[in-house]
Amino acid sequence: MQWVETTTTVRFNEIDQWGIAWYGHYFAWFELGRMKVLERFALLPKDFAEQGLIAPVVRASCDYLKSALTNDTVIIRTHLAKPQTTSLTFQFEIMRQADRDLLARGETLQVLTRLDGVMIYKLKGELKERVESMLRFFWPQHSRLIDNVNARSAD
């Protein structure tokens, strides 16, 4: 399974009074990981906006397994789940760099909408090519994943 990794260090402003990273910050770390991926494929928010689209997160979850502590360097691992619809589901793992202990697992679901908020069910044009390129990176065995998804034949 293909993962993209980046790191961050738990800062003082991210911990609670027990020196443990506050649970909400994990979602900010997920965002760091997702941006690292999206930047590589020219799919940052500004790129969507240029195409007249927004990609809002509509669902997010996190399972907390162990605590990240102040000054821990954590590895944020990001993977794109195989899409079943015109949406982007990123999966995340947060690991402590020192021992590669898995601290948390999470997921976000993004849909695509036009700037006026109308949801898009089919990708087209330049954006479709970029998303396909990202899909091929994570799922190299599926060369035309979007079309396959739309025909519901990709497993």
Added chain:
Amino acid sequence: MQASGHIPQELVVSLKELVIRTLRLEDIAPEDIVDGAPLFGEGLGLDSIDALELVVAIEREYDVEIPDAEVGRRAFASVDALADFVLEKQAAKKTSHAVG
């Protein structure tokens, strides 16, 4: 939305089964879904993520494309409306093939 013409009952039942199967509505039978009731919000209570799944299933089963939620609002107004939409798009496709 009202259906524009005669809608075959088999299509209505097939669409209900498709909705149930696609969205894994285990506690709902086709006869529980009222033909003219809204699928989203107050009716079956489906949400926009459910719509994404239905769009894929409808394209696969009926070769009918629903490009965005604006079109989806009309298509998903009710099962009757969905059947009407599928028939209309399939007829348009046949006509364009016959012309082309």
